[in-house]
Amino acid sequence: MRSLKTNPGIGLGIMAVLGLLFSTAAFAADAPPPTINSGDTAWMLTSTALVLMMTIPGVALFYGGMVRRKNLLSVAAATFATTALISVIWAIVGYSLAFKGNGAYVGDLSGLFLKGMGYNSLSGTIPESVFMTFQMTFAIITPALIIGSIVERMKFSAILLFLGAWSILVYSPIAHMVWGGGWLMGNGVQDFAGGTVVHINAGVAGLVAALVLGKRKGYGTEAMPPVNLVYTMSGAALLWVGWFGFNAGSAAAANGTAGMAMAVTQIATAVAALSWMGIEWIMRGKPTLLGMASGAVAGLVAITPASGFVGPEGAFVIGIAAGIVPFLASVYLKRMMGYDDSLDAFGVHAVGGIVGALLTGIFSAAAFGGAGLSTNAGGSILTQFLIQVKGVGFTIIYDAVVTFIILMVLKMTIGLRVTEEQESEGLDINQHGERV
Amino acid sequence: MRSLKTNPGIGLGIMAVLGLLFSTAAFAADAPPPTINSGDTAWMLTSTALVLMMTIPGVALFYGGMVRRKNLLSVAAATFATTALISVIWAIVGYSLAFKGNGAYVGDLSGLFLKGMGYNSLSGTIPESVFMTFQMTFAIITPALIIGSIVERMKFSAILLFLGAWSILVYSPIAHMVWGGGWLMGNGVQDFAGGTVVHINAGVAGLVAALVLGKRKGYGTEAMPPVNLVYTMSGAALLWVGWFGFNAGSAAAANGTAGMAMAVTQIATAVAALSWMGIEWIMRGKPTLLGMASGAVAGLVAITPASGFVGPEGAFVIGIAAGIVPFLASVYLKRMMGYDDSLDAFGVHAVGGIVGALLTGIFSAAAFGGAGLSTNAGGSILTQFLIQVKGVGFTIIYDAVVTFIILMVLKMTIGLRVTEEQESEGLDINQHGERV
C-alpha cells in the first residue's frame, strides 16, 4: 500500500486535516497542495534505516550463519555487495522504472538519475527523497533474499550480474505493476508491504536459480552443519525488528494503519515461530533455534502483504499457517523434489508469501476485523481472493521466465559456478582471499 | 509513567494544544476527543522496535556470551522462544489483565484477544495498537531477563511453562498495579519506565528460581569461563541503545519528558559503567569488558524508574550507586550466600532496580532538578521515599511467593532440571539438537 501518487485516507494524520481546514479558513481559496508532515517524515526516515538494517547486517548474518565455515564470508560479501549494487542501480534507473510514468507493466525513464528529485519535492506528506530511499531498501532486500538459494557454489561475479539484471528486469516491473500504478494495482491486488513484490518474487527466482545452478557437491550425502547459529539468530532478530519499518513503514505515515500493521506483524510472527517450533518438536523430536528463527521469518513474510489490511484475528490465522506450510515445504517438499534451495529462500519466502497473499484476500474483509477489501472486489471475499490468485500467479510466471533467461545468458557467457576444486576449498578463500 | 487513560501535561505536544485551540475556535463546542499526533506516534513506533531489539538480539547475545560454549544456543533459544511465547500470551490475555478494567490488583478480561482494538482506536495521542505493542515489548523483556538466573541447567519445556505462567500471574498484575490504574499507581508510586515492574520483578523471580533449581554442577569448583564476550558486549550495547526506546518511549510522546528521560539515561549509564569498572580495577586489579558492560546495564536498570522524573543531578548520583551496589551484590553477596544466580539477574536487575526505585523518590523532587514528587507525597521527599519503599516491598513479596508456587508445581509435575548427564553434555545438543 504505497504509491508516489496517492496516500489513502487512513494515511492522513490529523495534522494534515488541521492544515487543510486552517488554510481554507485563512485564504478561502483552492484546495492546498499536500504539505509535509514532520511526524510522518520522522517515521519514514526511521523505517528506511530499519529496512536497510534488515539486509545488512540482518540477511548477511541470517544466511551467513547457516553455511559452512569456508563459505561464511562469501555469503556476507554477496549480501553486502548486493546492497551497494542495487542502491546504485535503483538511483540510476530502477526507481524511475518502478514509480515514474503510467505504463501498465513498467514505468518510464523520466526519473533517470533521480532527475527532478530536489530538496523540496514531496511524495504525499513526506519528502520524495525519503520515499525514494525507503523504496530503495525494498529493492535491496529482495535480491539479497535470493542469495539463500545460490550459496556455496555461485561465482561472485555471476551473482552480481544476475542480481543486478534481475533487479531491473523483474523487480522494477513487478513493483510498478503492484505499487507504482500498474495493472495489478488497478485490478485491486492487495499487497501492503510486499508479499508478492518482495517475497514471492525473491523465492521463485531463488528456486529457478537453484535448479539452473544444480546442487552443491555432497548435497544429500555429506552433513553440512551451519557454522554458527548465533549469527543466524541475530540475523533473524534484526529481520524481526527491522520488519516494523518494512510493514508499518509501508503505511508511509505514522498513523493507525502503521500501528495496526506493527501489531499484527508482531502477533503473526510470534505465532509462526511457535508453530514451526511446535511442529518440529512433534515431528523431529526437538525444538531447534533454527526452527524458531525460520518460523519467525516465515511469519514475517506471510503477514507482509496482510499487515495494514488485516486485524488481530487475521494475524493469528496467518501466523499458524506461516509456521506450518513453509516448514513442510522446506523440509519435506524440498527433499521429495530433490532441488538444493540451500537456505530455503523458496520454502520460506515464496511459500510463506503465497500463504500470506492469499489469506490477505480473506482477512482484509471488515467482517474479520480487517481494513476492508479493495473496491474491485465489490464486497466479495471470493472475488478478492481470486484477484490475489491472479497477482500471485502472474508474478510467479513472469518472474520464473525472466529469471531463467537471465541465468541462461550468464551461464553461456561467463559461467555461473565456481570450479569443483574451488567449491571444495570454499568460496571465502578463492573468491575473496579471506578467511574466518 | 504510562497509562491507557491519562497522558500527563508534559506529554502533550504543542500540536495537540493547537488542535485543541483550533477546534474550540472552529466549532465553539465541547472539549474535543484526544487526536492522534503523528510525531508522538512516530516516536512510539520507533520505541517499540527499539525495545524489541533489547530482547532479541540484545538479551540473547548479552546472556549467551556469558555461558559455556555447550550451552550458548540454549540461552539464545530460550530468549527467542520467550519472545514469541509472551507476544502471544500478551495479545490473548496479558494486555487485558494489565491495562483493562479498574481492579486494584489486576485488570479484567474485557480485552481478551485484543477485542475492541481497531484501526482507529486511540490511547492518548497514539493509536492503541501502538500502545499495546509497545507494552508487549516490556512484557517480553521482563521474563527474558529471568533467564539469566536459570541458564545451563533448566529444561527448555520447563522454561517455557514457567515464564508463560509467570507472565500471567506476576507480570500482568504488577503492571496493572503500577501502571494500569491499580492501587500502587493510586498511591503515588513513581516508576517511570519499569524499575519495579520490570527489573525488581525479574530479578527477584530469578533469585527464587536459582534457589529452587539449585546450583549448576561444578559451580564454585570448576572455572566456567564465558564463551565469547564479544557477544556480551554487543548485547549490552544493543540494550543500551534500545533503552532509549524503553525509557524515553515511556513518555508515550516525543516531548521534553522523553528528551530528558533519554539524557539522564545516557548519563547514569555512563557513570555506572565507569563506576563498576573503577571499583573492579581497584579491588580486583583489572578493568574488565564484562565489568563495564555489567555496569552499563546496572546503570540502565537503576535509571529506569527515575528517567522522566529526575534531572541530570539525580542521574549522576544514581549512576554512581548503580555501578557500586550491584557490583558488590554480584560479586560478594552472591559468593557469601552461595546461591547460583548464574548471570546475576538478581544482582544486577533486582538490586539495581531497588537502588533506582528508592533514589527516584528523592531525586524526582524539584529541588534536585526533577519533575516533581507525586501529589500523594504532599511535597515531602520522605513521604515519597516511603511510598517507593512500599512499592518495592510489595512487589518483592508478591513476586517471590507466586514465583515459588509456580516453580514448585512444575517441579512436582514435569520437573525443572535436565539430567546430570545432559548437563555435562551441554543443553545445546540434548535440548535442541544443535551446536556451535
Added chain:
Amino acid sequence: MRSLKTNPGIGLGIMAVLGLLFSTAAFAADAPPPTINSGDTAWMLTSTALVLMMTIPGVALFYGGMVRRKNLLSVAAATFATTALISVIWAIVGYSLAFKGNGAYVGDLSGLFLKGMGYNSLSGTIPESVFMTFQMTFAIITPALIIGSIVERMKFSAILLFLGAWSILVYSPIAHMVWGGGWLMGNGVQDFAGGTVVHINAGVAGLVAALVLGKRKGYGTEAMPPVNLVYTMSGAALLWVGWFGFNAGSAAAANGTAGMAMAVTQIATAVAALSWMGIEWIMRGKPTLLGMASGAVAGLVAITPASGFVGPEGAFVIGIAAGIVPFLASVYLKRMMGYDDSLDAFGVHAVGGIVGALLTGIFSAAAFGGAGLSTNAGGSILTQFLIQVKGVGFTIIYDAVVTFIILMVLKMTIGLRVTEEQESEGLDINQHGERV
C-alpha cells in the same frame, strides 16, 4: 549544519509555520517563541539512538574484527569505555565548551554539569535535552574512531587519559568553531554532519598517535590476519544504518533536508563501496569483504560534510572519489610512508573527510543540484572551495599540535605502550584478564 541558536528555513516544518500563523491570528501580538515540534523531536530522539549504535556496537565490532584474536576484547573494551567516559565528560564540561558562549575559538563554562537544561528547555523545535544528547553521541564516536590507529599496543589507562583529554582540548573547541558559533562557522565553512569536526579530526589525531606510539611488534614482517570479518562486516553495516541518524539527524528536523541528506548518504556510500571493491579487484585480483566494508565507510565519511548541502549528482561524484582516494591512502601511501596506522583511521577517516569537505564546497552549488553555497562565498564556487580549504587546514594543524602535546605529556608520565611481553601475550589477558 547544527546549532543551538539557529535553525535554518528549510528546517521548519509546516507545523511550526501553522503555529506561527495561528498564534499571530489569535493573539495579534509579538513573534512567538519557537515551539516544540513532535515530529522533529521524534526523529532526533531516533537519530540519537542511531548514532550511539554506530559506536557501540558499531565501531567496537568494526575495529574488533580486524585485530588479532588476542587483542579482540581490548579493542571492544577501549570503545565501550570511551563511550562511557566521553558521555560523562560531555555532560560535565564538553557540551558547555562546544555550544555555550560566543567565543571565536571555544565556548564557555556557563553550562557546566548541564546547568540550565530543564524539562522545558528548547533548542529550536526540539528539547535541549535531545540536542545535548544527540551532540553527545558525536562527541563519543569521534575519539572512538581514533582507536583504530592505536590498537594492539597502547595501555588501557593511557587510552582513557588520551581520549578524555583530547575530547576536551580538541573536540569541543573544533565543534565550537564549526558548529557552535565560532569563527569557522562565521566564515561560512560548510560541514553538515562532521567531515571536519569528526572525521578529519579523528583521522589526523590517529596518525599522530600512530607516529608517537610506533609500530606494532612484527608489523610488516608477520602476517596479522583479522580475527573475524563477520564482526567487521556487522560493524560496518551498523555504521551504515546508524549514519542515517548521523547525517539526516544533523538537519535537527524531520524535513526535506533530512530526507535529501539520507538519500545522498545512501548513494555515495553504495558508490564508494563498489569503487573500492572495483579498484581492489583490478589491482589486487580479488574483491574482498573488508574492501567493500572499508569503501562503504569511506563513502559515509566523505558524504558526511556534504549531506544536506549536495544533491544526487554530488553524491555520485563524492562516492567515486571516496572509494578510490582512501583506498590508495590506506594501501599505498601507508606502505610507502611506513607508519602503522593499524586499522586506517587516518587513511579512511582523515583522507575521506578531506575529500568530502573539499568536494562539498563545489557540489553544494545550486548549479549541481545542491542546497546552495554559504553566503560568505558570494556565489563563487572557488571562494567556497577556499573557505573549505581553510577549515580543513586549520583543523589539521590545531589537531595535530594539540594531540602531539597530549601524547608527549602522557608518554613522559605514565607511558603509552604495554611492555613487549604483554604485546606478545596479547592485551586481552594482561590488560583486562579476559579472553575469547
Added chain:
Amino acid sequence: MKLVTAIIKPFKLDDVREALSTVGVKGITMTEVKGFGRQKGHTELYRGAEYVVDFLPKVKLEMVVDDATVESVIDAITKAASTGKIGDGKIFVAPIEEAVRIRTGETGPEAL
C-alpha cells in the same frame, strides 16, 4: 622414557589433571580432538533434516614420563577418567628416545 597418551571425556579433564599431579607428572600437553569409537554419536537437526555426528568431542592428553612412572600414571588416569560408560576413552603408551628442554638444553629425563 615413554609417551603416555590418554583420550578422555572433556568434562573429566580437571579430575585427571589433579590425579596426575599427585603422581608427580609435571608437564602435560592437551589437545581438543574428536573421537570415533563404540560410543554412539549424537543427532543434530538442520531445518528438520537429521544427521548423525559420529565424531564426539574428546580431550587428548600427552605426557612424556620416565619409565618408572608409567604404571602409576596409567593407574591415576584410569581411575580419574572412568565413568563406566561407553566412550570413557583409551590410554596408549609409546617409546620416546630423547627429550630436550628448549629453555636449558637439558636432555633425557631431566628435561621432563
Added chain:
Amino acid sequence: MKLVTAIIKPFKLDDVREALSTVGVKGITMTEVKGFGRQKGHTELYRGAEYVVDFLPKVKLEMVVDDATVESVIDAITKAASTGKIGDGKIFVAPIEEAVRIRTGETGPEAL
C-alpha cells in the same frame, strides 16, 4: 600394536572413515591441524596487503591397530584419501607398547 597416523585433506574425511570401517578399524581420534609441505599455500588479502598462508588446513587421524591390520589400514587410507594432487598427505606408522581401555581396564589388543 601400531599407531597409524594419517594426515589428509579435510574434505576426504568422510571417505577415509568409511574405508577404515570396512577394514575393521573400530576407533579413531581426529584432530584438526595445519600442514606445511610441498603444497603451495594460498594468498590472503588484508586492505590490499597480500600475505601467503603456508599452513593449510588438514585433518590428522590417529588409530592404534594390531600389527596384523596395519597393511590393510594403510591401503584403505591411501586409496580413499588420494586425489593425485600435491598435498594429499602422509601416513606414518609407529610402535605402541601398551593400550588400556579406561572403562574396563582391559589392556593390549582387547582394548582397541
Added chain:
Amino acid sequence: MKLVTAIIKPFKLDDVREALSTVGVKGITMTEVKGFGRQKGHTELYRGAEYVVDFLPKVKLEMVVDDATVESVIDAITKAASTGKIGDGKIFVAPIEEAVRIRTGETGPEAL
C-alpha cells in the same frame, strides 16, 4: 625415521618454521594445543571472580625426518624457540617404522 615433536610458544612459530626450512625439513604438521607445566598460568576474571587458567596456549609441531637429520633439527628448534624464560617448551623424539606418501604411494624416507 624419527618423529620429532616440538612444543613451543605460539609467537615463535614463524621463527621456528624458518629455522627448520634452512636445515631441510620439507614437511611439518602443526596443532594448536594447551600446555601445562612449570610456567604459571594467567588469571582470568569473571564478574570479579578470579580463576587461574593452568593450560596455556602452545603450538605443537610434528615432523618425521630421517635419522641423520634429527640432530640438526633439534638444534634448529632449540635455537629458534628459546627465549630463556620458563615455558619455552620441549622436544621429543620417537621412532617411526614406516611412512607413506598418499599421493604417490612412495614409502620410507622418500615419502617425507
